[in-house]
Amino acid sequence: MSIEESIKRHSFFRDIGMDVSSIARYAQHTTFEADHFIFREGDDADAFYLITHGKVSLELSTAHRGRIIIQTIDEDDVLGISWLFPPYKWHFDARALTLTRLIRIDAAHVRRMCDEDNVFGYRVMSKLASIVMKRLQAVRLQLLEIEEM
Template sequence: MTRATKLLTSLPQPQRRRLMSLAREVSFPEDTRIFESGGTADRFWVIRSGAVSLDQHVTSAQRVTVAGLGAGDLLGWSWLFPPYVWDFGAEAFSPVRAYEFDAQPVRDLCDEDPQLGLALIRTVAEILAHRLETTRGKLMEQYTVRRRSTL
């Protein structure tokens, strides 16, 4: 399995500086809902410290955790792709400090600076590919365990 890509350290220094000019520092106490599946994806975060769990509703009353994120990880990618709606929910698993970015100014900056836009999209694509690979591995592991228990 490949190593996780980190958004800020993967961007070339000039593009990182331009992106960081739009950042603001935020924090979330433990157990805070950061966003809900189906909500408007109008921002994203890069986690500085703490842990966040991504979850999906299985039923109206039950959520299942699909991934855990920590320092350096990108939280939220739905802001980059229309219709700009969260596919998952997110909750602070511990106290979290993060850089927060409003989506529209970042998208505008990408339009103004195509090199930044391309670098950002490539980096987000690498992050998503890694998360998909990780999820696939977990699903295969669960399938193997269940299959063995039924034999």
């Protein structure tokens, strides 16, 4: 399957209603074995990832409690939001929990596309806002410790 086809099939771009061939030119398949880091906190957020297979944990390393997993994300999810906002640095570590296949998309290119084509930019931002909202709600519920009975 071509990378363009893989991008079109991913939930993020599936119903975006735009030609993704330009994105495909700045995208590449990448694979991480279990326990390998995809990016580390403080690194440049120069890409975002579409997970096509596997599971990724977002983590924080702490001095006293070791690594704390904040959230896990899976196949058909998007990995990475920090590429959208200055200073374009990752806020968490991302580690593959299983063998994970992703499509890496160059962030600077997508930001440029968003600036040049406002309709495309609006659709990308709407999709990302929806993801951010869902993750924010999930974090709020985590704070409430809703599984505690």
